[in-house]
Amino acid sequence: MDILNSWISAINDVLWSYILIIMLLGCAIWFTFKTRFVQFRMIKEMIKLLGDSTEKTKNGEKHISSFQAFAVSLASRVGTGNLAGVATAIAVGGPGAVFWMWIIALLGASSAFVESTLAQLYKRRGKDSFIGGPAYYMERGLGLRWMGVFFAVLISITFGFAFNSVQSNTICAAWEGAFGFDHRIIGGILTVLTILIIFGGIQRIAKVSSIIVPVMALGYVTLALGIVLFNIGKLPAVLELIINNAFGWEQAI
Known part of the structure; x- marks a missing residue:
């Protein structure tokens, strides 16, 4: 096990460092x-689109609003990384690391735009709604089905076991440390709520996100x-x- 951990750590260091x-x-x-600074050029259009259609149905199709899509996306971007990641970067690189996080965030917005655009270009019609994402544009855009399948397997393992474990553990530990709640009870409640939301499909996920995420983001910004x-x-x-x-x-590194 120690040998395996050392191998994983060594590979991880090479991947993330170089x-x-x-x-x-x-x-x-x-x-x-290539997008002519789309993240700055289209700010006005971005704000305008947030007010677009809410749950229109056409020929039995279910849709989510632009704001709900924005909320689902924001839910994956405001979290542990914004807190622990920033603190770690400052601890390692000093206060100057903040400057480079600003620069990379501004530049990285173009990557997020391209990623979302590709997901729209190569999405497929599912049973009740459209489905898409990196696995689909790897298969349909690059023509590399094996890469799409490989990505789907890896991302399922990552989100299903790694990310969820980290987030749920943090929540349980916070509730136990702050209010004295048994972490097993909080874990059970989280599991039940997650099941109820996820098995409701993208429409229910979007509805819940459009309520929780603005409160979470507003609390984060207010703090x-x-x-x-x-x-x-x-x-x-x-x-x-x-x-x-x-x-x-x-600082930059």
């Missing part, structure tokens, strides 16, 4: 220029703004510290 980060950042820069406002006098010095410490290999 391959994935370089490829992801390279793609983000490429997409930004962050509150911290900034309570320390507003230190803000100029913080920004100066970030910029002054931004330019160096350690």
